[in-house]
Amino acid sequence: MTTQTNTSQTSQTGLKQWLTSDTPKSRWQAKCGRAWLGWIKFTENRLAMIGLSIVIGLILVTIFAPLLAPYDPLAADLANRIQPPSADHWFGTDQLGRDILSRLIYGAQYTLLIVGLVAITAAPLGLLVGTAAGYFGGWIDATLMRITDIFLAFPKLILALAFVSALGPGLENAILAIAITAWPPYARIARAETITVRKSDFIEAARLQGASNMGLIAGHIMPMCISSLVVRVTLDMAGMILIAAGLGFLGLGAQPPMPEWGAMVSDGRQFLLEQWWVATVPGIAIFIVSLGFNLLGDGLRDVLDPRGGD
Amino acid sequence: MIEINKLNAWFDDNHVLKDVDIKVPKNGSFGLVGESGSGKSTVLRTITGLVDDWEGEILVNNKELGPKRDKAFYRLVQMVFQDPFGSLHPRHTIDRILTEPVNIHGLGDSDARVVQALEQVGLDNSFRFRYPHQLSGGQRQRVAIARALILEPKILLLDEPTSALDVSIQAEVLNLLSRLRRELGLTYIMVSHDLAVVAHMCDDIAIMNHGRIVERASATQLAEGTLEHPYSQQLYKAAGGYDRAVIDSFVDWD
Numbered sequence: 001m002t003t004q005t006n007t008s009q010t011s012q013t014g015l016k017q018w019l020t021s022d023t024p025k026s027r028w029q030a031k032c033g034r035a036w037l038g039w040i041k042f043t044e045n046r047l048a049m050i051g052l053s054i055v056i057g058l059i060l061v062t063i064f065a066p067l068l069a070p071y072d073p074l075a076a077d078l079a080n081r082i083q084p085p086s087a088d089h090w091f092g093t094d095q096l097g098r099d100i101l102s103r104l105i106y107g108a109q110y111t112l113l114i115v116g117l118v119a120i121t122a123a124p125l126g127l128l129v130g131t132a133a134g135y136f137g138g139w140i141d142a143t144l145m146r147i148t149d150i151f152l153a154f155p156k157l158i159l160a161l162a163f164v165s166a167l168g169p170g171l172e173n174a175i176l177a178i179a180i181t182a183w184p185p186y187a188r189i190a191r192a193e194t195i196t197v198r199k200s201d202f203i204e205a206a207r208l209q210g211a212s213n214m215g216l217i218a219g220h221i222m223p224m225c226i227s228s229l230v231v232r233v234t235l236d237m238a239g240m241i242l243i244a245a246g247l248g249f250l251g252l253g254a255q256p257p258m259p260e261w262g263a264m265v266s267d268g269r270q271f272l273l274e275q276w277w278v279a280t281v282p283g284i285a286i287f288i289v290s291l292g293f294n295l296l297g298d299g300l301r302d303v304l305d306p307r308g309g310d
Numbered sequence: 311m312i313e314i315n316k317l318n319a320w321f322d323d324n325h326v327l328k329d330v331d332i333k334v335p336k337n338g339s340f341g342l343v344g345e346s347g348s349g350k351s352t353v354l355r356t357i358t359g360l361v362d363d364w365e366g367e368i369l370v371n372n373k374e375l376g377p378k379r380d381k382a383f384y385r386l387v388q389m390v391f392q393d394p395f396g397s398l399h400p401r402h403t404i405d406r407i408l409t410e411p412v413n414i415h416g417l418g419d420s421d422a423r424v425v426q427a428l429e430q431v432g433l434d435n436s437f438r439f440r441y442p443h444q445l446s447g448g449q450r451q452r453v454a455i456a457r458a459l460i461l462e463p464k465i466l467l468l469d470e471p472t473s474a475l476d477v478s479i480q481a482e483v484l485n486l487l488s489r490l491r492r493e494l495g496l497t498y499i500m501v502s503h504d505l506a507v508v509a510h511m512c513d514d515i516a517i518m519n520h521g522r523i524v525e526r527a528s529a530t531q532l533a534e535g536t537l538e539h540p541y542s543q544q545l546y547k548a549a550g551g552y553d554r555a556v557i558d559s560f561v562d563w564d
Contacts, residue, residue: 023436027405030439201397205457208358209411210384219410223401 038303048299054292062109071099073106073259082275092277094267100281103259107282110260111289114175114244115237121179123233126186127225131217133187134194145191151184157243164252171260174253178243182236186229193225227304234297238290245286261286311336311465311497312357317366319349319356319521326352327364328521332499334514339491339498341512341529343505345545349521350501351392354467357499358389370465385415388458389467393474394450398442404428404453405438411461427456431486448479455486459494466491468500472507484511505549509533517542 020037024030042048061068071089077097085092091100133144151159163177197203198221206220245262247253254260256267261282268279312334319327326349334340342350356364359379368375370387391397398407408427412420428438431452442450451471458466471487472480484507491498502508508515509532517525517539525539535546547556 024439027439030403030405033439201391201393202399204360205389205391205397205454206399206410207360208384208389209457209461210381210414211410215414220399220402223399 042299042303045299045302047295048302051292051295051297051299054288055296058108058112058289058292061105062112065105065109069099069102069105071102073098073103074257082271082278084275085277091281092275094264094278095271098257098259100264100278103264104261104282104285107259107261107264107285110171110254110258111241111244111286113171114178115240115293117175118179118182118240119233119237122182123186123229125179126183126188127190127222127229129183130187130190130192131194131221131225134191135198135213135217135221141191144187148184148187151181152188154181156181156239157246160243160247161250161252164247169252169255171254171258174244174247177247178240181243182240185236186232189228189232190222190225193228194221197221197224227301230304231297231301234293234300237293237297241286241290241293311338311371312340312499313367313369314353314357315367315369317353317356317364317368319352319361319364321361321363326521327356330366330518330521330523332516332523334497334499337491337495337497338514339500339512341508341515341532342499342501342518343503343508343515343532343545344518345503348518350518351469352521353518354389354469354499354501357467358387359383381415384463385461386463387465387467388461388463389469390451390454390458390471392470394447394454395442395474397454398450398457400442403439403441404445407442407453408457408460411457415461417461423460427460428453430459430490431456446479447475448482451475451479451483452486455483455490459490462494463496465497465499468498470502470504471500473502473504480507487511505532505546517545 018029019033021029021033024033042052075098077093080089080093080097082095083089083093083097089099089101091104094100094103129144129148133141133148154162159181160174160177163180164173167173167176203216203220206216211219241261244253244260245265248260248262249266251263251266254263256263264282265279265286268275268277268282272279312332314330314332317327317330317332318325330349330353332340332342332353342353344350352361355361357368357370357375359375362377370383375383398404402410405424408424409420412418412423417423424438425435428435433449433452433456437445437449437453442453445453451474455471466487468487472483475483487498488511490496498511500508500511509529512529515527515529515532516523517527517537519541525537525542527537527542531537532546535543537543537546544560547553548560550556
């Protein structure tokens with residue numbers, strides 16, 4: 001028994017030593033060590049940890065929705081309309097007698113889908129446009145940035161509304177519309193960062209190594225833009241959830257009976273004064289998830305900058 | 311090894327290099343001296359292709375350079391920048407900084423090459439996976455030299471390689487550069503405003519002012535101070551330290 005604990009302890013310190021070694025033997029070890037240090041730093045930030053747990057919680061809820069939900073999110077029970085929160089229905093029921101908790105749990109996947117898809121389409125697009133514009137300058141810069149300006153000139157929600165009306169209502173089109181309206185600020189940020197570094201010695205040094213334009217943009221300029229971009233994206237995720245909710249609220253996003261949170265707020269607004277929980281509970285869910293992404297983004301910024309600490 | 315004839319360069323409307331001629335033999339070491347803004351760094355940057363607007367003839371290894379430099383050129387000619395704090399990518403580890411040129415040129419076996427390059431500049435393996443901000447100025451400049459050497463060039467362009475370092479480190483880096491030239495048979499063109507450094511490192515020197523070479527001399531001439539052109543004498547006096555009477559006697563030569 002004692003020997004067993006001993007070996008497990010030594011193997012643990014062995015792993016820790018391997019991770020925090022001053023002189024890593026291989027690239028793989030150095031990479032693991034850096035990831036480990038980044039994680040340590042991240043865990044020191046309590047707010048960021050709260051954000052991370054909210055986001056992980058959202059992901060878990062999405063995966064295990066069928067196990068967690070006490071009722072079928074779509075099953076109407078008109079005898080039980082608009083019941084207040086009780087032991088049977090923790091968050092009450094809505095106007096069709098559907099359990100709000102179950103609808104929330106099933107709705108998490110749509111929120112995650114919206115945020116995830118927008119982030120993996122809009123951010124890389126903005127990054128590419130911004131770095132290309134900033135790096136090449138001249139007419140490429142002028143063309144790309146004027147296009148960006150045109151998109152920026154419209155209020156996001158209005159533009160998204162226009163796209164959804166053109167594409168037709170539905171969750172996929174709402175996501176597409178949000179992605180189309182979300183990239184211009186990223187392009188702006190990436191361009192600004194690119195311009196500050198493109199004339200620096202380390203870029204010219206890389207050019208003297210024979211690096212191609214694409215290699216320079218992808219390998220040298222993008223890493224300089226990524227940390228501010230990641231923070232901005234995670235901060236924007238709250239806004240994306242809200243726009244998606246707004247589109248849902250206006251009936252242009254998720255279509256009934258899909259338990260999307262924005263649509264649920266919209267449904268509940270008719271009873272807001274007497275049966276407050278119908279609209280308030282999904283509203284609180286939107287708020288918590290937005291907050292989670294905000295906190296996570298803030299914490300990520302500290303970790304992503306290797307100059308922040310040794 | 312390098313021959314430059316009637317090199318002229320412009321930054322927009324500024325005529326920054328005027329009919330510069332330089333000839334450096336194989337394994338030679340050539341010094342370009344002058345005050346800030348005299349165009350000495352621009353000569354190096356024009357050779358490496360970082361200046362677009364130029365005219366004249368640049369021959370490297372008896373081959374004339376066109377408007378664009380190819381990969382083969384960068385295997386032959388490398389440059390060390392003045393500021394070791396700015397010339398290393400802040401988000402890349404030393405390992406990545408040194409591996410990248412190996413990968414770009416497809417030399418292979420980057421592991422061994424990186425270790426060897428670090429060894430050549432006197433850094434041990436513990437520096438390999440650090441970031442530039444974890445290194446001192448002298449160590450960074452060694453990394454910058456290692457990066458230049460990893461492609462096994464024959465010509466090294468040194469743009470004030472020690473001016474950003476403090477005096478004790480300067481000597482170390484200069485000795486390192488001298489040793490590398492001896493061992494690897496390199497050809498140097500070194501730019502500096504520090505006459506003592508150039509006198510120590512170079513066989514031949516040229517003194518530049520306002521984009522023009524005003525005088526050519528040998529290292530002994532420079533060390534003894536037997537320079538002829540009045541601007542050269544002025545530069546030599548200025549290097550002697552601050553003296554009010556001397557400064558007051560200075561004129562702007564053009």
